[in-house]
Amino acid sequence: MTKEQIRASVLEIIGQIIPDEDLSNLKGDVPIREQVELDSMDFLDIVMELRKRYGIEVPESDYGQLATLDGSVAYLGPRMKNL
Amino acid sequence: MKAGPSCPPEKNRTVDYDVLIIGAGMSGLAAGIRLAYYGKKVCIVERHHRVGGLNSFYSRGGHKFDVGLHAMTNYVSKGVRLAPLPKLLRQLKLKPEDFALYPQRISVIKFPAKTLRFNNDFNFFVQEVVDNFPGQADNFRKLLKVTFECDELNLYAKPVSARQVVGSIISDPLLTDMLFCPLMFYGNAQENDMEFAQFVTMFKAIFYEGFARPQAGVRQILDVLLKKYRGCGGELRMKCGVKRLECAGGRVQSVTLENGEVVMAATILSSTGYVETMRLLSDYDPANFNYDVGNISCMESIMVLDREISDMGYDTTIAFYSNSDTFSYRKPDRLVDVSSGVVCCPNNFQFENPLPEAMIRVTNLANFDLWDKLGEKEYEDEKAAWLQTALKEVVKFVPDFRDSIVFTDVFTPRTIYRFTGHINGAVYGSPSKIKTGRTHLANLFICGTDQGFLGIVGTMLSGISMANLHVLQKT
Secondary structure, three states, rough: OOHHHHHHHHHHHHHHHHHHHHHOOOOOOOOHHHHHOHHHHHHHHHHHHHHHOOOOOOOOOHHHOOHHHHHHHHHHHHHHHHO | OOOOOOOOOOOOOOOOEEEEEOOEEEEHHHHHHHHOOOOOEEEEOOOOOOOOOOOOOOEEOOEEEEEOOOOOOOOOOOOOOHHHHHHHHHHHOOOOOHOOOEEEEEEEEEEOOOOOEEEHHHHHHHHHHHOOHHHHHHHHHHHHHHHHHHHOOOOOOOOHHHHHHHHHOOOOOHHHHHHHHHHHOOOOOOOOOOOOHHHHHHHHHHHHOOEEEEEEOOHHHHHHHHHHHHHOEEEOOOOOOOOEEEEEEEEEEEEOOOOOOOOOEEEEEEEHHOOOOOEEEEOOOHOOOOOOOOEEEEEEEEEOOOOOOHOOOOOOEEEEEOOOOOOOOOOOOOOOEEEEEEEEOOOEEEOOOOOEEEEEEEEEEEHHHHHHOOOHHHHHHHHHHHHHHHHHHOOOOOOOOOEEEEEEEEEEEHHHHHHHOOOHEEEEEEOOOOOOOOOOOOEEEEOOOOOOOOOHHHHHHHHHHHHHHHHHOOO
16 A cells, blocks of 8 residues: 555544544644544544454554554554555 | 363363453443454353343333333433543444434422422523522532543542532532432442542533433334344353353453353453452352442332323423432332432433333332342232332322323332342442453453443443453453
8 A cells, every 4th residue: 555545544444433524634743633523432443443454453552653644654654565 | 279170271272252241231232342343253141031231121011111221311412522422322333313312301300498400401400500509609610610620531540429529519418419319310339429430420421411212212222232233243142141250370261151151252341240240250259358239229110101291291301309308329228218219201302203102110219138038929019019109209299190000010129130130239230340340350351330430321331441441452
């Protein structure tokens, strides 16, 4: 997957968890939870969906790396490049 | 300590399940949905032939009855997102329509000196308090501030007495007791006091958010949960009680079912109560085990009427009453305490289509031990007698409906024990809650009543939180 594809799939996952939020103006470098109403349980579901869809294991200690969209793309890049 | 000889853990045997959940009540089902949805191999074992545990349903004399749930608390209208109910729906991948919730009309807290009304508009309730207790207006606002600043979901907070916190702010004991009355009746395991975080949870659930009822009552919720759970591939085994949890090396090694079968699971989530779970352990030692068991149980009388109570001019959805200005919430020293109670009219919700039958439900605190030692004949006689005593209190503020009763069913602490397995028929379990769900065994966790998120929505969130914390986040 390219970086753009990874970004799109993360956005799609968030969109599925909180369908009534507008994600079109989400800034890449600001924590996602500061921009949309996403609680810690919703956040866990991003991790769970990544595992369910792509088989990617994100250990609890790495959750912080997924705080922003840019961070997620950087973290997932090497893990999803062969998908 | 080694596992018993009846079932040595076999070295080569792989686990049968990632997670085994004890009890198919609301918390067990909610936990099961989360785990099965995210690909865990899950099995829920339920001792009874019906799901629901404390919140269940039955038919008698051709009438359909609900047990437990009078109303769903935590009702918020569509569009509100950061509240327990929408949180729960998102976590279970359900839509708000799935529960088909209809809001209440109006509820009351009725004490001899004052009556406070509330509906699902919180400002209305605040105004009621201010109008009835003008001298407490500032104190009440201060209480609201403290209440809304509390992080009631913090699993690691130290327990604080709500009586102490509220009493230090509100100086009129009548108002304090009136606030506590519904919050205690709908989710408090402790006698006379409650933990402040619990007070906050229930305050928000009942006053700030509010009541609604699924069109089909508790069946609606259980049907939705069950369908979702099975749709995610979860396995449910009915009439399948747990006999023993075999433990060794600080873990549960295997689970022996009542039919003799031995099942292996990596993690066990038990919703059957903390003490009840400990008693299942192969190394359970009653001499070295000391833990509070709950005492709060109740008698519930359900009456089918030949006409609607609203046609008699009574529109109230739920009434919490006390016939003394000092409200006492504790195990009574008689079979039943009719000096306070809850009266629910299931058809006084804002339904589009009314329920097929007119009904009224009355709940009173009751004493398990006294009910438990009655012989069969005495038991039936006492039920009939206490029903009349309870109704005599109720018709002091509800139009006298006694001539309209066509069918009655009464259940007691004994019935609750039979269906939930909770010691003492304790509806809200032990007064000491284990918020983290952890036990002394590394792979055994508690969810549901004794974990401590109470109320209907709370108990489902309990299952969800424990599944998230101890399974999904860890693997």
